[in-house]
Amino acid sequence: MSVAKKNNAILLTGAEVTRFAWPGGYPVFYVTHDSGVLCPKCVSENFDQCCDPDDHGWFVIGHDANWKNPHLYCDHCNSRIESAYAEEETSCPRSTTAKKW
Numbered sequence: 001m002s003v004a005k006k007n008n009a010i011l012l013t014g015a016e017v018t019r020f021a022w023p024g025g026y027p028v029f030y031v032t033h034d035s036g037v038l039c040p041k042c043v044s045e046n047f048d049q050c051c052d053p054d055d056h057g058w059f060v061i062g063h064d065a066n067w068k069n070p071h072l073y074c075d076h077c078n079s080r081i082e083s084a085y086a087e088e089e090t091s092c093p094r095s096t097t098a099k100k101w
Contacts, residue, residue: 016044018063021065024065024084026065026066027065027081027082027083028064028066029063029064029066030043030050030062030063031062031064032050032057032059032060032061032075033057033059033060034057036057037075038075039074039076039077039081042076043060065084066082066083067083067085068083068086069086
């Protein structure tokens with residue numbers, strides 16, 4: 001299998017670039033040949049470059065789930081890549097009045 005075909009197999013799930021790991025739905029990021037980090041949106045928008053082994057700045061060599069890094073940013077668009085476990089928790093507002101039964 002050629003590098004480009006293997007790369008396409010890594011990137012695609014059906015007809016779209018993988019955004020979340022399955023099972024679990026964990027946020028995914030992509031790693032380029034020159035150790036850069038790309039978000040799924042940038043990989044999708046620049047798919048041909050990400051499959052070109054001669055373009056080291058874009059050629060994707062792998063992907064992983066962002067487990068705990070709250071400071072992981074895409075090297076192309078500079079958007080923050082969501083993490084699975086380092087997000088701030090939001091609490092549900094609780095009623096301050098007790099109900100009487």
